[in-house]
Amino acid sequence: MASQDRTYYAVLGVSRGATAKEIKDAYRRAARSAHPDHGGSSELFHDVAVAYEMLSDPERRRRYDRTLGVEDPLPHARPAPSGRRPRPTPVDTFAQPARYEPSYSTGVEPALPLVIAGIQVHGTARQPGTLARLRRGSGARYDGERATARLLEAQLLPGFPAARLVNGLSFGGGVDVGHAVLAGYRIAVIDSLQAPPGNYSWDGHHLRHRGRPAGDVRIRNSVRRVQDLFPECNVRAWLVLHGRPDNPFEPIIDYPPSLDRSALVSVHVANAGSLLREVRGFLAEGPQPDTVQVPVLARLLRAAAH
Template sequence: MPEAPRKSYYDVLGVSPDAGDKDIKDAYRRAARAAHPDLGGSAAGFHDVAIAYETLSDPQRRERYDAEIGRVRPAPAASGAAAARNGTPEARASARTRVEDDDAAKAPPNYLPPFSPSAPPAVPLILAGRQVHGSPRQPGMFGRLSSAVRSRVDGELRTSALLERALLPTYPAARLVNGLAFDDRERTSAGHVLLAGYRMAVIDSFTAPPGNFSWDGRSLRFQGRTVDLQLPRSVRAVQELFPDLNVAGWVVIHGAPDNPFAPVIDVPPGFDRSSPAVVQVVNAGTAVRTIRAFLSSGPAPNAVQLPVLARLLASAGS
């Protein structure tokens, strides 16, 4: 049986290719509600809606996307990455990943929206210029007696140190906010949030004893036992709090301190690691690469969204 053609981003949102910015934004809100996993949708469908909106709401990305699907003919380009973009869609995507995304991630921060003496920024610039905010969550006296709580605390400390050492120095616009608790969402919290441009990575962490994990995109298991993950629920709630951003989640599992690629996380045969997913489960050796790729491939990846940062800092108590 022939495979059904993949929907265009316009079809995903239910708008015409000539839709204006307001029509796209309104359609995104309707589509996000319809695709929400808690309302009968699916995680993959919810993520597709976010990707479609992220692409069509940015003029440059929309123009490139229109060229890829044949709506317009790309203008001739002289050389380099621009020449690659005028070739096959695969060549254009490769050029963006290797050249444009990497360069954008290294670019100086661009604070948005623009501000002036008569319209001051939502966050004082001395604070907005810092890359790290807040501290990893700390347990109370009785929490320290729980091995599960100690595992989470140790994991969050190791993840925070990893991101500060291996990601932030090469991504000036990225902002790491630790220890968030959103008061307007019952029981919604996150060990860390990384913000860059119009994308947000929500991250939880824990340490684990020796042994392999298995992850099929829905269920995480360790030595035959199911591991309860709060993160998928948190990611969906954070996406609702920040509907104009593309929100995805990472669970970072730390094993032996001297081996970032422990523990091994097995996946079933045929599992597509590159497919869109609301949550990825990774070890420390994979975390920085995958999170950075997600953030840097979004629109305006060197932007610092000051109103969004202000809300995050309020939730972190900074």
């Protein structure tokens, strides 16, 4: 955290006995005010996101409370009664059957019908129009998006029931995104390219191929736009380079040692093999990865319908 004597409860402005709903409400307020575009800073926004991830998960919160010297378990941290199934560990929570938030059993009008929210794949890659085809790299992007959609459908979604893949999104103002993967309170934003062979380097701002500029990486602007539109979520971006189809770990991408890959709205450049590992890890380590946030999914689907 930004200060060693400041607890995660203080970051969100709640008491140690706060309920799960109070923590969620406090996080949404804090995330909006802490966002750099709303007068906050990347450091403060990161603190808020980390605090929510710790306190929204009962098991993580119980372990954290022990570090604060809380001897008598708080109501939120009491162990489950004998005979109840133990809570899955954070490692395998993402593999559990999908839960929906809010629940469809509450009687409240849902943002999406269950038959829609229950589908894991929505939308298709956007085929460039006549004018778009004249732009340099448009064909490589379209072919890359189709390859990424096939990759995610075949190798990420089957083992991740709550993950929702939305393809071909447009958020206005020229901000287009190839794919968004939602799980819990995290969104992975992904763009794609069919890449010629050779080594690549990425310094967080510029992509180079064999030492020469490899084109503009538009996803750097897109991820900031998505984070602004979804302040309740932690958004991270990837640009995946598809090389030889028989080797998902080509091409090779080099990073300078000084690059902070955990920074706010950071962009990762990856090959197909590392993309799966990194995206799965990012989504699975977030709060409630076995949950489909139905209102967030509904807003993503509206962006895919344009």
